[in-house]
Amino acid sequence: MQRAGVIGLGDMGSGLAKNLIRNGFETTGFDLSEARLNALAEMGGAPAASVADVGANADAIYVMVMNGDQAKSVILGENGLVSHMAQGGAVILTATIKPREAREIGEAMAGSGIHLIDSPVSGGFPGAQGGTLTMMAAAPDAVLDEFQPVMEAVSATIHRVGDGPGQGQTVKACLQTLIGSIFSATFEASVLAAKAGVKGENLFKVFSTSGAGCGCTNTALENIIDRKFENTGSGIGTMHKDLTISLDLAEELGVPMHTASSAMQIFHAGKAKFPEGDNWACTRVIEDIVGAELHR
Template structure:
C-alpha cells in the first residue's frame, strides 16, 4: 500500500519516519523546504503539492495545524487526484464541525475519510506509540489498519462518522490542559518554597499524580528546556480553544479547562516561540523564583 503525508512538522515527521521504517513507500509535501529536505533524508518521496501526494498514494495522513488548512489540502488537493477506494486519514486536531464538513464534502467521491486525531505528542509520533481516536466504518478501519498500526500503539474505534474522533479529542484535551496548568502551578509553588526540582520530579512521578503529561512537563521545566522540544505552545492553545468551543456549543461548564486556557494565553503572549512548559516561566516571573533540577533559585 502506498502512503502519503501532508504536513511534515513535529508530528508529521514522526508519522513519516515510522511509515518508511515499516516498509511503506511514502510521498509527502510541506510548505517549508527544510522539512522537505529532512523528509527526503528519511527516504520519503517529495512532491510539489497535495494533489501530487494524492495521485501517488492509497492512504494519506493529513497532519496540518487547523481546519482551514485541512479543508484546503483535502478538498482542493487530495480529493482531486486520489483513486476511488483510497483513504484520507485526518490525524490533525480540528473542530468536530470541520471534520463533519469535510466528510460531507467528500460524499459521493468514492474516498474514505478516517477521522482519527492522535495523542502522545512529539515523543509518541517519533516513537510510533501514538494513541488514535479513529472514526470510520469498521470495514474501512480494517482495510487501512496496517497503515495506522505503523504509527500507533493504541487504536481506539470511537465512532463511525466524521467528527466522532475530534469530539473525543476535544474531551481529552480539556483534561490534558488542566493537567498541564496544575503542573505549572505546582512547579512554581515548589520553586518559591525552595524545593529542588529533582525532589519534586521523583515524588510526583511515583505518586498517584504521576503520568506522562506531568512527568514530561516537569522534566522539561527543571532542565529549563522551554523551546525546541517538539511541543509548541500554539498547538495546545489551539486544542484548548476547540475544547472550550465544544463546551460552549453543548452548554457544558469547563471551569478547569477555562483556567488552563488563560494560563496558555499568558504563556503564548509572553513567549510566543516557546513550548507548552514555557507557561511555567510566566508564573515564576510573578513569584520571583525558578525551579531547576538541583535547586530552587530566587530571581528577586
C-alpha cells in the same frame, strides 16, 4: 501493499513519514518547506511538488496540518486530495481540528468514493517519531479494517471511537481538556514549590511516585526543573489551539468548563509572552510574578 502519503512534514508529520517508510510503505509527502521535503528524501520518501501529486500517488494519505481551514484546503480545494485520489482511497485526518469542521469535511466528501478516517492522535513529538502514537479513529469498521496496516505503522494503540467524521475529534477535545488542565496545575505547583524553597528534584520524586504521577505531570515537571522551555517538541501554540477547540465544543454543547477555562488563560498568557516557547514556558510567566524559579 497500499501506497502512503503525508501532507505536512513538521514534527508530527515527519514522524509519520519515517515510520511508514520504516514499515515498507512507499511514501510520498508534501510540505511548503523545502528543507522538510529534502529531509523526506533523505529518509527514503518521495517529495511531491504539490498536494495534488500526493493524491495521485497514494492510497492512504495522512493530513497533519495545523487547523481546520488548512485541512479543508488540502482535502477539498481545487487541487486537493479528493480531486486527485483514486476511488477507494482514504484520507486519514490526524490533524486536531474542531469536530464540526471534521463533519463538514465528511459531508463534502460524501459520494466522492474517497473514505475519510477521522483520527486525531496523542503522543506528541516522541510518539510520532517513535511510531507509538495513540489514534482515536472514527470510520466504519470495514474501512478501518482495510487501512489498519497503514495506521499500525505509525501507532502503538488504535482506539475505534466511532463510525463517522467528528467523533474522533470529539474524543481528542475531551482528552486535551484533561491534559491541558494537568499541565496547568503542574505549572502552578512547581512555582508554589519554588517560592517555598523546595528543590525540584525532591518535588519530582514525590510527584512521579504518587497518585498524581503520570506522563503529563512527569514530563512537564522534568522540563521545568531542567529549564527546558524550547525545542522539546511541544510547542505552546498547539495546546493553546487545542484548548480553544475544547472550549468551543463546550460552548456549542452548553457544558461549563471551569478548570479548562483557567488552563486556557494560563496558556494564553504563556503564548503571549513566549510565542515560540513550549508548553512549559507558561511556568515562567507565573515565576516572573512571584520572583522564584524551580531548578533541579
